[in-house]
Amino acid sequence: MKPLSERSFFFDAGEGHSLHVALFGNPGGVPVVFLHGGPGSGCNPGQRALFDPDRHFVVFVDQRGAGKSLPPRSRHANTTAHLIRDLEALRQDLTLPRWLVVGGSWGTTLGLAYAQAHPAACLGLALRAVFLGTRAELEAAFVTRLSTFYPDLFAALLARAGQQAPLEAIWRQILDPDPQVHRSAAFLWYDIERALSELRPASTTHSLRAADAPLPATPFMEASYFLNDCYLQPGELLENAGKLAGIPGILLQSRYDLLCPPSGTAALAARWPEAELRFVEVAGHSVSEPGVTAALRQAIRDLSEV
Structure with a gap:
């Protein structure tokens, strides 16, 4: 059967959300669901390079409010529980x-939460740069490591958000309805995250x-989720890691990942x-870091043969 590389559609997830x-x-290949990061980043065509079109049948889904899903950037009825329900409904459909x-x-956060809720639906998990969705991880990344490695950016964050609880302050500014407030806050957060990603x-x-x-x-979807502890x-x-018992997994970790x-x-x-824990040496957080894409491609290939 001809690969369905150009087939796309909108899936009615309910509550006003249509997922792209x-x-x-190959429809006869190993089924795969790809979970993008962010939250809020969406899928892109370059991610197809991770997969073998003859061996895999990949479902790329833009989560609620992300990518091409409608309405764009909508935070209404948008929590981790909603995203888990969407994935399971899509698999059944x-x-x-x-x-x-x-x-x-973030795709690992959602992937772990989904697998713990629906372990019988999972052939395996290939997860890169594990984020457990905790406030402690965010504080360590955007306060401790940011101030250590990028003090100028940390100073900009404090100047914008203040000394007390700067992360909550910047997230609330991003979600402020006034463009004079949220535009500059969103760009600052974006610049900080990009620096920590590579x-x-x-x-x-x-x-x-x-x-x-x-x-x-x-920044807008991240602010919503992070203010609410990723709804976990x-x-x-x-x-709840014990609920993963019996599911094969490969955890891919860059040695010098400042975010995760x-x-x-x-x-x-x-x-x-x-x-199985596998390290990529001399690499940061981004999947575009040298060696990371190849290592993730290999992890997917190995789990496809289990």
């Missing part, structure tokens, strides 16, 4: 008995944007015996 879904690869779950960063970032400073510069989408109970994903460092991934691996 793109199918890629596509009549896929089980699928391989692939994700990075081992050798192209820019380590915050720059002012023109009044008509298009706003990045992810404290430590939930680690405490090895400690979180190692903590998960210690509670999930079926998971």
Whole structure:
């Protein structure tokens, strides 16, 4: 059968949300669901390079309010529980008995939460840069490591958000309805996150944007989720790791990831015996870091043969 590399559609998730879904690869191949990061970033065609179109049948889904899903940037009825329900409804609609779950960063958060809720639906999990969705991880990344490695950006954050609880302050500014408030806050957050995402970032400073510069989408969804602890109970994903028993997994970790460092991934691996921890040396958070894409492609290939 001809690969469905160009087939896409909108899936009615209810509550006013229509999810953009793109199918890629061999309908008779190993089913895979790809979970993008952010939250809020959406899928892109370049992510197809992770998969073998002859071996895999990949479901790329833009989560609520992300990518091409409608309405854009909508935070109404948009929580982790809603996203888990969407994935399971989509799997059943596509009549896929089980699928391989692939994700990075926020995609690992959602992937773990989904697998813990629906373990029987998972062939395996290939997860890159594990984020357990905790406030402690965010404080460590955007306060401790930001101030250590990028003090100028940290100073810009404090100047904008104040000394007390700067993360909550900047997130609330991003969600402020006044464009005079949220535009500059969103661009600052975007610049900070980009610097922390790469081992050798192209820019380590915050720059002012023109009044008509298009706003990045992810800061708004991230602010909503992060203010609400990713709509998870404290430590939930680690405490419920036992629900992953029997599911094979490969945890891919860049050694010098400033956003999602090895400690979180190692903590998960210690509670999930079926998971194999693999390191990519001399690499940062982004999937575009040297060696990361190839390592993730290999992890997907290996789990496809289990």
